[in-house]
Each structure stands twice: as structure tokens, then as C-alpha cells.
Amino acid sequence: MTPSESAASAQDAVTARYDRIARFYDLFDKPMDLMGVRRRRTRLLQLAHGKTLEVGVGTGRNLGLYPAGVELTGIDVSANMLTRAKRVAAADDIDASLELADVHELPYVDGSFDTVTATCVFCSVADPIAGLTEVGRVVRPDGHVLLLEHVRPRNPILGWMADRLAPVVSRLIGPDINRRTEDNVTAAGLEITAVRRWGVWREIIAHPSSESERKHA
Numbered sequence: 001m002t003p004s005e006s007a008a009s010a011q012d013a014v015t016a017r018y019d020r021i022a023r024f025y026d027l028f029d030k031p032m033d034l035m036g037v038r039r040r041r042t043r044l045l046q047l048a049h050g051k052t053l054e055v056g057v058g059t060g061r062n063l064g065l066y067p068a069g070v071e072l073t074g075i076d077v078s079a080n081m082l083t084r085a086k087r088v089a090a091a092d093d094i095d096a097s098l099e100l101a102d103v104h105e106l107p108y109v110d111g112s113f114d115t116v117t118a119t120c121v122f123c124s125v126a127d128p129i130a131g132l133t134e135v136g137r138v139v140r141p142d143g144h145v146l147l148l149e150h151v152r153p154r155n156p157i158l159g160w161m162a163d164r165l166a167p168v169v170s171r172l173i174g175p176d177i178n179r180r181t182e183d184n185v186t187a188a189g190l191e192i193t194a195v196r197r198w199g200v201w202r203e204i205i206a207h208p209s210s211e212s213e214r215k216h217a
């Protein structure tokens with residue numbers, strides 16, 4: 001198997017997993033929202049403006065959290081998660097274009113969006129650096145990327161435990177709990193301009209680096 005075939009098959013497994021757990025997802029995730037994650041989503045997404053792409057929109061937990069005036073597109077690779085997001089948009093009368101797409105290969109031209117957002121997504125994407133590189137491609141050179149992610153604990157013992165637990169957690173509820181997402185953002189050529197850390201949670205604001213700005217110019 002070539003490296004790109006093995007990345008594709010890893011993503012197929014992730015997609016199948018979210019298709020399988022879509023109907024239970026909110027049940028697992030709501031307690032985390034109650035423990036402060038919703039406050040973080042709300043604070044971060046208030047910074048979105050203009051044409052906005054939400055990657056991994058899932059069951060639509062963020063749809064009602066954007067400021068007025070945002071022109072929202074949401075994508076997800078799981079059809080079953082997306083069906084739920086569409087239901088939320090219809091029920092809450094939210095105007096958003098919700099499309100099936102993979103962040104590894106976004107169907108948008110370079111610099112299409114003023115803002116790209118993702119919450120709890122790069123813990124699941126099969127090749128997070130490739131996905132974040134695509135994010136950097138579709139955001140405008142003067143745009144920004146807003147990420148809320150949980151990451152591998154910095155404490156060495158907790159980090160070791162997260163490495164051992166990650167396969168089990170991922171099989172049960174989807175995400176990997178041991179991703180080094182701050183490093184991945186930088187490795188994808190984005191520049192982190194602000195990060196708020198709280199336990200394993202990171203609120204990250206990033207911009208295309210000056211090198212990729214030169215490429216767009």
C-alpha cells in the first residue's frame with residue numbers, strides 16, 4: 001500500500017466510525033459542553049467574520065454560535081453527522097450551506113474564506129498536517145483560522161497514559177486523545193498568533209504564514 005493509499009484507508013475508518021456513532025454523538029459530547037467547552041466554543045467562534053468555513057461541522061453543535069453577518073459553509077466527511085447538522089439548521093432556521101467534503105481535499109479555490117473554524121476535529125482527521133495545510137490554502141492571506149482542540153497532556157505521565165488509552169477511546173467515541181495539535185498547526189505552515197490553554201484544551205488563533213502569503217500574492 002502506498003502512503004497515500006494508507007492515509008485514505010485510515011480516513012475511511014474514521015469516516016465509518018463517525019457514521020456509526022452519529023446518533024449517539026451528542027449524548028457523549030453534551031457533558032463536555034456543560035463542563036466549559038460550550039463557553040470556549042462560543043468565545044472563539046464570536047471572532048469569525050465574513051465568508052466562513054467550518055471544517056468537521058459534525059452534528060451542528062456550533063451552528064447557532066456564529067455572529068450575525070457570517071456567511072457560513074460547513075463541511076463534514078461523515079454523511080450521518082451531516083444529516084444531523086442539516087436537521088439543526090432547519091429546526092433553528094440557520095442559513096448555512098452544509099456539504100459533504102474531506103478536509104484533506106477541500107473543493108474550494110485558494111483564499112476562498114475570511115475565516116476557517118474547527119472544533120474537536122483535528123483529533124480525528126487521519127492526516128492532521130495535510131488537513132491543516134488545506135485549511136491554510138483556502139483561507140485568505142489576511143484571514144484567520146480558529147481552532148478549539150483537545151491535545152495530548154503535557155505532563156509526561158498523563159501523556160504516556162493518553163498514548164495507551166487513545167486507541168480504545170477512539171474506537172468508542174471517535175477522537176484521538178493524544179494529538180499534538182499545536183505542533184501540527186505550525187508544521188502545516190500556519191502561524192499561531194494566540195493560544196489559550198486550559199488543561200488539555202487549546203483555543204488557537206492562527207494565520208497563514210508570511211511565506212504562504214507570498215505564494216498567494
Ligand SMILES: C[S@@+](CC[C@H](N)C(=O)[O-])C[C@H]1O[C@@H](n2cnc3c(N)ncnc32)[C@H](O)[C@@H]1O
Pocket residue numbers: 011014015018029055056057058059060061075076077078081101102103104118119120121124125126131174175
Ligand atoms: C469529534 S467530532 C466534532 C464535531 C463538531 N465539530 C463538534 O465540535 O461537535 C469530529 C468531526 O470531524 C469529522 N471529520 C473527521 N475527519 C474529517 C475529514 N477528513 N474531513 C472533514 N471532516 C472530518 C467527523 O466526521 C466528525 O463529524
